[in-house]
Amino acid sequence: MKAAEDSIVTTAVDEFLAWGKEHSLFYLLFATACCGIELMQTGGPRYDVDRLGMIPRATPRQSDLMIVAGTITHKMASRVRTLWEQMTEPRWVVSMGSCANSGGPFSKWSYSVLNGVDKYIPVDVYIPGCPPRPEALIDGVMALRERVRRYRTLGIRDRDPYVVAGHEAPFGSHPGKEREATR
Amino acid sequence: MSALPFSELAARIRARFPAVAERMSENRQPWLLVPAADLLAVCQLCRDDPELDFASLCDLTGWDLLRYPAQPPSDAIVVAYYLHSLRHRHHLTLKALAPRACCTLPSVSAIWPAAIAFEREVYDLLGVQFSGHPRLTRILLPEDWEGHPLRKDYAYPAAYHGVPHARAGQWFEDGPARAPAGAAPPAGGAA
Ligand code: SF4
Numbered sequence: 215m216k217a218a219e220d221s222i223v224t225t226a227v228d229e230f231l232a233w234g235k236e237h238s239l240f241y242l243l244f245a246t247a248c249c250g251i252e253l254m255q256t257g258g259p260r261y262d263v264d265r266l267g268m269i270p271r272a273t274p275r276q277s278d279l280m281i282v283a284g285t286i287t288h289k290m291a292s293r294v295r296t297l298w299e300q301m302t303e304p305r306w307v308v309s310m311g312s313c314a315n316s317g318g319p320f321s322k323w324s325y326s327v328l329n330g331v332d333k334y335i336p337v338d339v340y341i342p343g344c345p346p347r348p349e350a351l352i353d354g355v356m357a358l359r360e361r362v363r364r365y366r367t368l369g370i371r372d373r374d375p376y377v378v379a380g381h382e383a384p385f386g387s388h389p390g391k392e393r394e395a396t397r
Numbered sequence: 398m399s400a401l402p403f404s405e406l407a408a409r410i411r412a413r414f415p416a417v418a419e420r421m422s423e424n425r426q427p428w429l430l431v432p433a434a435d436l437l438a439v440c441q442l443c444r445d446d447p448e449l450d451f452a453s454l455c456d457l458t459g460w461d462l463l464r465y466p467a468q469p470p471s472d473a474i475v476v477a478y479y480l481h482s483l484r485h486r487h488h489l490t491l492k493a494l495a496p497r498a499c500c501t502l503p504s505v506s507a508i509w510p511a512a513i514a515f516e517r518e519v520y521d522l523l524g525v526q527f528s529g530h531p532r533l534t535r536i537l538l539p540e541d542w543e544g545h546p547l548r549k550d551y552a553y554p555a556a557y558h559g560v561p562h563a564r565a566g567q568w569f570e571d572g573p574a575r576a577p578a579g580a581a582p583p584a585g586g587a588a
Binding site: 329 | 560
């Protein structure tokens, strides 16, 4: 962006769109376990992510960002996938806490907990912690904003296609629902 | 309108059902072992006898006796009924054994409707078939889950719907038994 005169700014369309997206990351109001409490706290008056343009939305179709806050069981995983599919593009995913990253405290001794939500949906930012403090969540969101800033709506996209590396059946719970990489 | 001690509760029940046995747990909590054949009649008596008047089924749960230091050793599934009388303020624990091979008990859901959800949970996690239950389906796990995880001989699934359980580089050599990927349903899983 360049300031030419007092009140005139010239920029590229893509940069302008990215700037807008970066500052209005509406997130899906979605929490499955104790990490959700920290997510709510982050949205509360003390940490107030509203000042970053992050407003919780009640439906996936209005959301840009899914913060997976909490334990995901095998039963829940297909619902998470459905919610993610309902989000409009471009969509972003933050995996919050050890459970969503890798199964966390349940990864070894639980039969039903999914060891990492990235087996079902592609994750942009992982935030460690059990639970991560609101500061850590905000830090993760700032890292995501770097990524959003580099996203190009019209030009070359700085983002991986929707493939989860390392899994032969990445979206195995949804036979027939696999979709082409859309970008 | 007076709370009866356990000895009197047990005496009232045993006068009608002599096969019911008094037992004491290690932490000095008395309970009654009810043969499966008498279970429904005992529960009906507990609810309808005005001196007992157990209107409330507080909890219904179960556990697997396999590898449990019980005397004598057993591999049955225990189902426990925790009863409370709102009027007399006394309570009572009944337990029934479901043999592992033919894991069936009569459902008490007609006596206490609260048992409908409890029995579905015990069925889901331990595989006890409650005969006479209106809708005995899984309540916590997905409908197509194989096996009953709280049985001690349950083998953990290696994958669910093609999604592997372990992450790349994760190992389970000292963890619970795991079925090899693509294996038949685990032992103890037969419903
Ligand atoms: S990572 Fe910890 S705090 Fe977060 S959902 Fe899992 S157990 Fe709860």
